[in-house]
Amino acid sequence: MIEKIAFLPKPAMPPLLTKETEPTGATDVTKSFGAFLNTALGSVQAQQTTTDQLNDKFIIGEIADVHQLTIAAERAALSLELTVQIRNKAIEAYQEIMRTQL
Numbered sequence: 001m002i003e004k005i006a007f008l009p010k011p012a013m014p015p016l017l018t019k020e021t022e023p024t025g026a027t028d029v030t031k032s033f034g035a036f037l038n039t040a041l042g043s044v045q046a047q048q049t050t051t052d053q054l055n056d057k058f059i060i061g062e063i064a065d066v067h068q069l070t071i072a073a074e075r076a077a078l079s080l081e082l083t084v085q086i087r088n089k090a091i092e093a094y095q096e097i098m099r100t101q102l
Contacts, residue, residue, distance in 0.1 A: 040083070041083070043079070044076075044079045044080060044083050047072070047075055047076040047079050048076045048079075048080070050072055050076070051069075051072045051073050051075075051076040054068060054069045054072050054073075055069060055073075
């Protein structure tokens with residue numbers, strides 16, 4: 001079944017850090033950021049897995065609606081493209097920091 005497209009904005013994400021769990025040092029911030037990245041990459045992987053499963057079902061003939069497969073594939077492609085662009089920006093920022101003279 002095709003998901004309905006919601007025209008209402010999604011609710012805002014809760015803050016990643018609250019005052020009770022606010023990191024106190026660089027290692028805590030690094031762990032928190034690492035957990036955030038792992039969650040995001042897991043989401044991209046889940047979208048790719050869903051697309052692969054839908055593709056297999058379409059090939060077998062269990063799914064007759066090609067639109068569902070196309071939408072899932074496009075979502076996965078956009079997620080991967082966004083992930084690559086974020087990685088590229090992070091690498092550029094790191095290289096710029098390394099070029100900075102003290």
